[in-house]
Amino acid sequence: MALKILSTKNGTFAVEGEINAATASQFKSHFETNLNTLNVLTVDIDKITEVDATGMRALRSLYKKAFLENKSFSIVGNGCKDIYDDFRASNIA
16 A cells, blocks of 8 residues: 655644555655654554554654654554554663
């Protein structure tokens, strides 16, 4: 399934599809660009169906970039439980 990223409002982006080896580069690039211009960035994962190891590396990389640049990066929604489990188990910074 293709990855769709839709801008909603106030730095919130709805992501739909899979974040995997085929889509992680596009995902990371899109959000790195937005982190350069926004101080607050929220990713809504309600419609994420899969996240593989490459996708998790992309998410962790974005989180770390935001942390190091003192910007707010949030993941919200009832999407893939694996994302929440990984962030809870990891020490990103």
